[in-house]
Amino acid sequence: MRATGKTEAMDMAALRDRLGRRSIVLVGLMGAGKTVIGRRVAAALDLPFIDSDHEIERVSRMTIPELFAAYGEEEFRALERRVIARLLRGGPQVLSTGGGAFMNPATRQAVARRGISVWLKADLETLMHRVSKRQNRPLLQAEDPRAVMQRLMDLRYPVYQQADVTIRSRDEPKEVIAGEVVAGLARFLEERKETGTAAS
Structure with missing residues (x-):
């Protein structure tokens, strides 16, 4: 591993060059690992990492659950x-987005124009195991959170499939999944180069 460090650094630099001004935008349901994987991808590529939910909380000076409670989901989605x-x-960067963000057509268009979307696709068992550890999920404050999550999967997965790159998020070391994201990005950018579609 250490012997290939210099080669890997050169590969990462080449990947950043191909990325241009575009951002790497992670999409997927809550619990898919967008934040933890995003941080590792950003570190590997020496790019800034931003979590859109954290940025929303910063600019609004309210938590996501507080925003939902005070203004409702529609107003939250507009913000x-x-x-x-x-x-x-402000790209290039690695940007982790909330689970519902990619459902908005205007956001998908903006991501397509200024980014490369990566869907972290996880199964129901993986998602429920992960989200059960946290109590700050407004959409799961229901009598049957598992049923809610299944409905979200049924609704959102067909839209997430529009992402440029799909990586299966599963019970593997985070470094493994992050490495697969980087490899998937490299393949995508190589294919775009071959078809003559340059990153802007």
């Missing part, structure tokens, strides 16, 4: 859309 659009103008 989320504006914040992500602003963040995308």
Whole structure:
């Protein structure tokens, strides 16, 4: 591993060059690992990492559950859309988005224009195991959280499939999943180069 460090650094530099001004945008349901994987991908590529939920909380001075409670999901989604659009103008970076963000057509269009989307796809058991450790999930404050999560999967997975790159998030070391994300990005950018579609 250490013997290939210099080669890996060169590969990462080449990947950043191909990325251009685009951001790497992680999409997927709560519990898919967008934040923890995003941080590792950002470190590997020497790029800034931003969590859109944290940025929303910073600009609003309220937590996500407080925003949902005070203004409802529709107003939260409007704020989320504006914040992500602003963040995308500051690329390149690794941007982790909330589970519902990619459902918005305007956000998908902005991501397509200024980023490369990566769907971290996880199964129901993996998601429920992970989200059960945290109590700050407004959409899961229900009598049957598992049923809610299944409904979210049924609704959102067909839209997440529009992402540029899909990586299966599963019970593996985070470094393994992050490495697969980087490899998936490299393949995607190589394919775009071959088809003559340059990253802007």
